[in-house]
Amino acid sequence: MPGLTSSESDELAIVPFSGDSEKQPVVIYPVRHGLKSPINRLSISWGCGNTLRVSAFPKPHGEAGGGGRVVEVKLSNSGDDEEVDAATWRRIAYSSVTPFALLQSRKHSGMSLDNPPYKADWWEHVIEYSKEISSLLSDRKPPPKPIIEDPKSVVNEIAEPTCLKAAWELLEIFYVDKQSQSWIPERLLDWLADYSSLFSGTLPTIHSRLVDFQQELGGVQVVEEDPNYWDAMSSALAVGWLEIVVKLLRLHGSYRFDQLVSRETENGLVEAVAVLISKMPRMRPSLREENLGECCKTKPDFLKAWEKWRAQISKLDCSSYWLQCDHQQTKEGLKNLIQIMLGNPSVLSNATFNWMELFISHFLYVRPFTAGLESMHNLAQKCMQSKPVSSPHKLFGLILGILGENTEVVLAECSRSFGPWMMAHAVELLTAGNTHAEILLHEEHSKLGGVSIEELHRLVYAQVLSSHALTWQIAPIYLTSCIKQGIGLLENLLYKQPVQHSQILLKSIEICRLYELDTISSNIMRIAGVHHWKHGRKGSGVFWLQQARDEFRLSRIAKQLFDFVGKSVSDEGFKQWEGLIELLGSESRTAGGLEFLNKYRNFRRSLLQVHGDTPTDAARNASEALVSLMKNPSTPQRFWLPLLYDSLKLLNWQERLLLNVSQTQLLLNKLQELSMARLRPDFVEADLASDALSSVRLALATTLGRAILEE
């Protein structure tokens, strides 16, 4: 695959590059464990997302002694970390969700209507998306405008520029904004005006020159005698910062009231240049509020205006007034400005400090009709030759990639410098109207398990989001936009959530419901249920297992509840047990055991009430419950004797007879059956008093006698 430039970055790239792996240097990264003893062994474990936990064990019986340490390494950095801190990244991550999701849903609805999304007006949706993302990349509000404007303030910092935003806007200019295609040079000029300060740290720039000059300006009495004054103006003019030049020109000493008469010609020349500068034709639909120049919306208009403007400059250049101007610095300075406007290459070269500035100045004054990426690329190459840079800024690499129409380089530069967030979001810009990029990004790679580069970057970004407890919840938005592997990763992500925390559990279930992940949802609820059950919260345990529809585990729980049957339990214990039976309900499909438990619960409850206010009624109810239990085939045989033994009090009820003949006979038959069963080897003897059987038999015989007599 063609051309990946070098990747001498000191960061961990998570994205597989398309370059030649042999040549790609391996990034060495330190893991600072802070232990004094030498390390004997490491042990590794992946946390959620891109978190790697490394346990470092020192040599046993080492001199320094002490134990090991576990170090958490987050591999998910987002490009250059020094520019944007973690909290800002999270804010960006959160606020970019809505525009991204909106664009995806538009794409989706466009597709479902059999309406190719790349039709004529698709880019309008993308530009809306792009503007929204761009606006959230700088949250700082511009400082309030001073009420009394400082006449000597030249350079205004509007908002803190970031490389991230600068890169985003570059992509927007070249890949998305169809309307600006005809005035790309002007857009680049605006772009440089906004972001020029970014280069100041590493390169000499006009911006830094102007900032320096502004500081100097306060102490200068006669500006026109300061060579820096004229240099600053020619530099600003070269890159089209007309308002700065005009403002500086008006600081010229000849405007001062006391000198106006004596320096009339000189002042006339200064003013003439200032007017010409402010009338410069610009091929663009509109100007920003603070900018100077005359807008021309169409090329013919611009051509006409340009010719006229140039003619006026030439005329001024040849004017005889220059001879009458005595002030040498003013004359030379103004002439220099005129040379810039006439597009004198050597003057332009002197006025600019890096190739990007020279590039812009050529657009403005030498080749105002440059169009097409190829010629722009050629021009850029030429400018770079005349102003080579030792350490290229990362944005320069991106610009060259764009101008060279090399999508691979653009991708690699974005990935290297700006990280997974940029990759996941910028792909939408690259594919908005560029067929080559679209094919490249949407093609499925069998070597990558069948995903496209677009999907790969979303997966990588989602993994980055998953690494943090505050951002994992937004990963599903990106994962569900991945057709091939998104759901698989989402399932893994959900499975790894610590669901014993109820908020995380509820959030996970909500995500499952939203994307119809029923299996994983049951699994999560099962994990929660088992956790609660094992940690003594039996009620929650049963509840979540029911939600998970885990019949298998529920029936196991029901079997455990059998252990209570026949045992004399405390009231407290019975209440807990009763509550669980209640919770388990009787609708369960493995109804056998539960049906019995429900009946048994009724029986036990009425048996307890025998001690209450209306003992006889309660006893009658209890005996009916007993008969019903004994009749029911689901009642396990091993509980027959304990049940009857529990009911001795009912059988021996003195006040009245509670069972009739047939009921008593039924119970006697069961007792008989039990005696037969005892002969079998697998019979399990109930844990009861040794005389239990005989006392039950005696009680039943007595009851039968009484019943026969009564009937």
Next chain:
Amino acid sequence: MDKGIIDLEEGTTCTAWNYSGRRLASGSTDGTLSLFDSTDPASSLFNCSSKFKVHESGIVKIVWAPPEYGDAVACICADGSLLLWEEVVEDSELLNWKLCKCFDKISSHVLDVQFGISHTSLKLVAAYSDGQVKVFELLDPFELKNWQLQAEFQNVIESVSKFGNVSCQSASIAWNPLKGEIQQSSFVLGFNSDKPQLNSSKVRLVWEFDQDHQRWLPVAELALPTDKGDPVSTVAWAPNIGRPYELIAVATTKEIALWHVGSNPDPDGRLSVEKVAMLSTHDSEVWQMEWDMSGMTLATTGSDGVVRLWQCNLNGVWHEQAVLEPTS
């Protein structure tokens, strides 16, 4: 980017994180198991919540049971015994850890153990120093003490001969991490032994459970005919989030091999395999390999004392992406 989160006590030899990465178990030479927890899911502050002695001899490896079966760990001890400990609250007592199963140690040591979930039950595969493999099955999901031996076999294709007195130094097991209900449970296993037959390339096998006949069958061998019998130091099965094939890493003393294993068996029940990469480990032995949650990055560590990260580029070429080097 790198941050120390837990200080381990002197004598700690192994650590294991649970499924969510919110709980760490560490084992030490005196047989003590320590648990570290964080109360807040967003915090990276971990405190020791329990500490108790699990065995007379030291702990060499800890493996967490799947969370569907509670909070439980299997501990392999230096004397070769295998113990299962579980965190429970019983009869309204306080939370505590109790021993629920001590697997009988007859003549051979347990070298590695891994839990695998099939759609009905929990399985546990243990590899023993005599070259035997045992698969245990849990009978009751709430009772981690009731295990049934489901199968016992040697890690060879034809069970014609037994290898007399075999002794293996280490073994490594990796289950197919897929939790789907359709997929049969399967695992891969490799030994490092003094018998070349057990090391031989023919025995880095993938075993799959045949539900119909209730037996384990070897379905793939991760070796080329030209491979010599290098002992396997560790194996790792990558999570599959949608690839049409499985990806398994096998480390020998010389290299890490990456294998694609097809998902559809041929008429003989065998799966197609393809060796897609041989990664040089720079003459160091690999002790541990871990795949990330997407199965796209492999992290390895070993005798060279660093962590290496491996990735595949768009051309399908695997390469070393980064090295994490410990410094004080």
